[in-house]
Amino acid sequence: MMANMNSAINSALNIVMRDDEKAIILGEDVGKDGGVFRVTEGLLAKYGEQRVIDTPLSEAGIVGTSIGMALSGLHPVAEIQFAGFMYLAFDQLVSHAARYRSRTRSTWKVPMVVRTPVSGGVRTLEHHAESPEAYYAHSGGLIILEPSNPYDAKGLLIKAMHMEDPVLFLEPTRLYRLFRQEIPEGSYEVPIGKANIIREGTDLTIVTYGTMVPIVNNVVSKKGINAEIIDLRTINPLDEKTILQSVEKTGRVMIVHEAELSFGVGAEIAARISEKALFKLNAPIMRVASPSLPYPFPSYEQFYLPNERKVSEAIDKIMSS
């Protein structure tokens, strides 16, 4: 089937709901409205109000209740309307979802997926364009996924729903309808914790994910350089092996993400490369990210977000050093 990321996620949800009666969708406006991005469209009609639940407007309520549902043996897939509102559920995620298993030595488990749209570039209101992955990646016990294309989105979500862990599934709004791609109609899994080398190369490694993947890919195509592009897909746990193998081959590495520069995912990756592959490097590690300040209002985002030009200039710089 031809699918954009939006319809690919809808297809994944349809499959997990069809195959597992313990799967429950809950969130704000996920029923009749099909979610504000229409990701859950058509599912209420198919699976009914018992399984596709329009909840009260209460983010901690949605996540906390999902944890309880998971404890009772169900497999909830909750939607938080925008990642910028998920901070209200932060406590439930890091104090409980991440810890319940260890707190009870695996007696109680929290099989649950929380989906939420992330990142900007679509001229939204304040708080609708956040890239908060590092906050959550800092809490062991949570799995953080962020697909960059329809195929990965569907396969990762199905895989997440087949696991017994709490998973945060970040959906870049800019990519929901950016492009379509041929994906399998039926069920398939994309592995967790495994990055995808979307382009092989020998001269430079670019580690990226989410909204930055198509940007990096475009720049590398246009420049005609021999760069290897790694799409993380899973942010935590990090596929360190794939990154290190590539860096050892290319000797140059750049990390590109939309989230703020300081203390971001790029810092973690750079630290690991420094610890384990420093002497394979021919140039200092470079990071391209948004500046370390709150996401600005939409008319300023052109000055804020990493774009093709910023990535291109960074590539020139690292290749000449």
Next chain:
Amino acid sequence: MYLTKKLQLKIIEDIMIKKVYEDSVNYFQVMDENGVIDKSQMSNYIDDSKITEMYKWMSLTRAADSKVISLQRQGRAVTYGPSVGEEATQVGSAMAMAPKDILVPNFRQHGSYFVRGLPLYNFFLYWKGYEEGMDGTKAINATPYTVPVATQLLHAVGLAFGQKYLKTDANVLTYVGDGGTSEGNFYEALNFAGELKLPIVFIIENNQWAISTPVSKQTAASTLAQKAIAAGFKGVQVDGNDPLAVFKATHDALENADEGPMLIESITYRLSFHTTSDDPTKYRTEAEVDEWLKKDPLKRVRTYLEKKGLWNESRQEVMDAENAKRINEAVEKSEQFKPNPKTIFENIYSFMPDTLKDEEDAAINSGFWQQGSY
């Protein structure tokens, strides 16, 4: 023109033509502080053998409590929040549960755990600082102690949803303190449960104090029970030092849980400190504590049983000795527990991520966890 608040209210009253909502909160007690039962409030499912059982569970709870405190003072247990004074609320409510019902406590419902069957060994192991103590919770249909205040209420709501959806016919009983009613999660939980009409009973264990903050500083509302009304269901107040009243309220609420949630404000008193790390003499008077000592749940039940000829000093001595023996055995066993440092790495995910495995291997090769090495 500015009107005084009083005048504004008067005008609103005068022009009010339609009352859109009215409700009330009732309070009840079955056994008073002198151990006298109000027969009109008594239920046929409470008899003397049940009352004796209540007394025994409350006594065990108090004995276990004082044991952990003494262990903590010797550096053999972690910071601990005792339940002394609140045994009737915990034991009375937990005894009203069916085995299939699910208990969702905060960090103080030790008595509820005991009634549900949590082994004393698990209890002491946990309070020695080992998560392994909580591996016995699922087997007794209870969730682990939860420390962040009021967060557990939402888990209880989700569990109640699960019971309804899976048609298990089980209900959920959960607890929160008076301080917890000021948290957002409290209102979110009540609202969710009311809207989804879930089989859940919320108990506010109102022990009057949230560390040093009295309940009068938590809210301007005259009762905590009335907070249920805004969520669309009933709230009731009970004498929380009267295990019969707590039992009855919980029993009836659970009995009708298929019709939706219920909130019980159980009015009790924290006779001891918040945890082993604070000193209540700093913030409350001894006279206040003395007043509540007169209402001690154990004292009133013992008085009742003695008057009925069902209890006496020699029975008390036998029970105390039995409790002490069980407790000491459990403590001894918990002190023989050999922690395996690998367990903190291996119970995080359903699989072992390579990066975490590296950290585990590094930790093991360095031997950093060897006792006394830090």
